[in-house]
Amino acid sequence: MTTLITIIIFVISYCLLMLEKWNRAVVALTGGVLLLICNVFEWEEAFGFIDWSTIALLFSMMVLVSITKKTGIFTYVAIKLAQIVKGRPVPLLIVSGIFTAIGSAFLDNVTTVLLFVPVLLSLVKQLKLPAFPYLVTTIFASNIGGAATLIGDPPNIMIGQAVEHFSFLSFLNHMGPVVTVVFIVVMFLMILIFKNKLHYNKGLAEEFLNQDANQHLVKDKLLYRSLSVLFLTIVGFMLHPFIHMDITTIAVSGALLLLFLTDKCIEVEQVFQEVEWVTLFFFIGLFMLVGGLQTVGLIDELARAMVWVSDGDLPFTSMLMLWSSGILSGIVDNIPFVAAMIPVVQELQGYGMMNVDPIWWSLALGACLGGNGTLIGASANVVVAGLAASYKEPIPFVKFALYGVPIMLLSLLICTVYIFLRYLVPFLS
Template identity: 90%
Template sequence: MTTLLTIIIFVISYCLLMIEKWNRAVVALTGGVLLLICNVYEWEEAFGFIDWDTIALLFSMMVLVSITKKTGIFTYVAIRLAQLVKGRPVPLLIVTGCFTAIGSALLDNVTTVLLFVPVLLSLVKQLQLPAFPYLITTIFSSNIGGAATLIGDPPNIMIGQAVEHFSFLSFLNNMGPVVLIVFILVMTILLLLFKNKLYYNEELATKFMKEDANKHLKKDQLLFRSLSVLFLTIAGFMLHPFIHMDITTIAVSGALLLLFLTDKYLDVEQVFQEVEWVTLFFFMGLFMLVGGLQTVGLIDELARGMVWVSDGDLPFTAMLMLWSSGILSGIVDNIPFVAAMIPVVQELQGYGMMDVDPIWWSLALGACLGGNGTLIGASANVVVAGLAASYREPIPFIKFALYGIPILLLSLVVSTVYVFLRYLLPFL
């Protein structure tokens, strides 16, 4: 009876998260509390299921970005890049993709789109350009760029925390090459699709070139200290294997250092108010929901089922994980999917699969790149759609899917070749 209740609560919570009529943090936490009410586990166990390293890492990055944002540096860089290409529509599309991909890799994709999309919508409005090509480019680039690093996409953060020997450089080394290939292919396709729909207005471009980007930039100690600590933190991520300090400790240290250094310039309470608490509590509820599945043994059964289907064959299991995670992440948000799959991969080690790293990389690739399939495939997609709607530039679900599904399939095909050649060939 307990197992049935757990499944019902999990499925209902998942469905409510998909239809997005209620706040996702409230839905996830309610599901977790219902498991407590049904005696699936106790409070101590529920808190044990929450990955506090992931929560602390996300919180720290949010604090760092929240403070740095107040300097106006992100708006300044976006305007300067647009002026660098002289407001020309096609080069601006390329700049949009590159800026979003790099920002998503170094910060995280949700934060990047939150900072960039309002500026982007203002730019295309000034130049009287259609918003859709730029918005869809931003979404695709954010998910692709975010796949390259440990902190770039929430699924990577979760996987990085679950696998002790994965570092920032591990992700860059293993995910970076295929991400670069996919990004180049996707940008080429987008340019071919949209280049004839983007018209250059010389008069408006000339007017835009006269805008002073410096007025958005606060050139004071806050700017110097924010950028210094942000770069220092990212450098710490890259040096993580050499300084023997875990990623979470580096991020928390960076956030606290910046709070101390900017205490005279900013109200700490205001900084904390700008933290995306909904996202953090959503993760907590999500970990509790998945913990319920672990408690009643469903995760273990799922792992056994995967071993039975693949007959313990590592290459087949990796391919199964890549395509199932890619397709399912295109249908549902990739965060709850990865949260459910992490303990499954961990269980596979108990069934004779000693080297499961290819499966981890397959899961990361499928989940991150699969997020491009539909508007609800990744958190960044939902954020961009919400911002666009508030600026009266709605992104139709079906129209997005017509572009997203082919991009998703192309990404999975490229990833299949990459995973096969790099990881699986020696096993055959």
Template identity: 75%
Template sequence: MTTILALLIFVVSYCLIMTEKWNRALIALAGGVLLLITQVLDWEEALGFIDWETIALLFSMMVLVSITKKTGIFTFAAIKLAQAVQGKPVPLLIVTALFTAIGSAFLDNVTTVMLFVPVLLTLVERLHLPAFPYLLTTILCANIGGTATLIGDPPNIMIGQAVEHFTFLSFLNHLGPVVIIIFVVVLGFILVLFKKQFAYNERLARQLLDMDAREHVVVNKLLFHSILVMILTVTGFMLHPFIHMDITTIAVSGAILLLFLSDKQLEAERVFQEVEWVTLFFFIGLFMLVGGLEKVGIIDEIARGMMVVSGGDMPITSLMMLWASGLLSGIVDNIPFVAAMIPVVQELQGYGMMNVDPVWWSLALGACLGGNATLIGASANVVVAGLAASHKHPIPFVKFALYGIPVMLLSLVICTIYVILRYLVPFLS
């Protein structure tokens, strides 16, 4: 009975989120409370399933962005970027894709979108361009770029911690080539789909080219403090594998430092008012909903069922892992799914598999790229949706899925060919 309740609450909540008739955070939290009322979870279990590190990371980055935004530096960056591409929509989209993908690979995708989306939204508003194609590109490329490295996406961090011989260079070597291919294909796909919407407004472009970006920057202590703390925080993100400090601790430290430095000019209460609380509470509710599935064993049963069907055969296991993790990561958050799959993959050696690296790489590719299917498939998606909504550019759930699902399926097909050619050919002969 508990299993049926957990599944029913999850499915109903998911369907209500898709309808967009009510606030997403409200529905997710209501679903979480229902799990408590029906005693599927108790408070201790519910709080345990919430990934507080992710919540703290998001909160810290929101604080940093909120304070930095007051200096006008994002508007300055937006104008400079527009001037670099001469206000032309297609070059702007290409730059958006490249910046997001590269930033997501070498920082992490959540941090990258937190920093870039305010700049992007300022830019599309000034050029009177449709926001959706650029926001869609940002989300898709954030997840694609984040797939390439150890620190780009949470599932990769978890896998890297579970497998001792996987290093930063290992991820770049094994996942980088296919990520580049997928990036080029997806960018071409987006350009073809939206080419009619990229109308070039010569008057607005000329106005932007004539603007002095420096006029929009408030030169004071807050500007220097914000830039300094941002540089320190981003540097910490890049060096975190070497300084042995996790990303969340670095982000929280940066946020607290900037709050202290800006306290004379900005009251902390004002900064906290601008935090995207709706996004944070949506994450909390979502973690509880997925935690309910994990508590009753649904995710574990899916994992065991995969192993039973594959029978320990390397090609079948690898490809099944790729597609199952890809498809499921579009529906549930990929973090708990990967957490459930890690011990299963580790047990594969008991089936006589001496080298399970192809299965690990398949899990990483599927979990990261599967997040492109829906707005709740990955953390970066939810963050971009929250930022867009706060700027009056909401991203409809169904509209995103109409583009996200084909991109996810196309990515998995490319990954299937890559995994077979690079890892599975010896097992097929």
């Protein structure tokens, strides 16, 4: 009976998250509390299921970016990039994609789109360009760029925390090459698809070029201190394997250092008010929901089923993980999917599959790139859609899927070739 109750609560919570009619943090937390009420687990167990390292890492990055953005540096860079390409529509599409991808890799994709999309919408409005091509490209670039690093996309953060020997450099080494290829291919397609819809208006472009980007930049000690600490934190992530300090400790240290250095410039209460608490509490509720599945043994059964279907064959299991995670992450948010799959991969080691690293990389690639399939496939998609709607530039669900699903399938095909050649060929002999 307990198992049935757990499944019902999990499925209903999932459906409500997909419908997006209620706040996702409230839905996830309600599901977690219902598991407590139904005695699936106790509070002590619930807190044990929550990955506090992931929560602390996300919180720290939010604090770092919250302080840094007050300097206007992100708006300044965006305007400068648009001026470098002289307001031309297609080059603007390219630089906005590159800027989003790089920002998503080193800041995280949700934070990047929150910072960049309002600026982007302002740019295209001034140049009287259609917003849809730029918004779609931004979503694709955020998920692709976020897939490259440990901190770029929430699924990667969760996988990085679950596997001790995965570092920031590990993700760059294993995810970076294929992500670069996928990004180049997708940007080429975006240019091909939208170039005839983007018309250059020389008069508006000249007016835009006359703007002074410096007026958005606050050149004081807050700028230099925040950029210095942010840079040191990212360097710390890269040196993580050599300094023997986990990335959460590095991120928390960076956030606290910047709070101390800017205490006289900005109130801590104000910084904390801008933290994305909804995202953090969503994660907490999500970990509790998945903990319920673990408690009643469903995760273990899922792992056994995967071993049974694949017969313990590593190449088949990796491909199964890549495509199932990719397609399902396009249908549902990739965060709850990865939260459910992490303990499954961990269980696979208990069934004789010792080298599961290819399966981890397959899960990461499938979840991150599969998120491009629909508007609810990834958190960054939902954020962009919400911001666009607030600026009266709504993104139709079906219209997005017409672009997103083919991009998702193409990305998974590229990843299939990459995983096969890099990891699986030795196991076929």
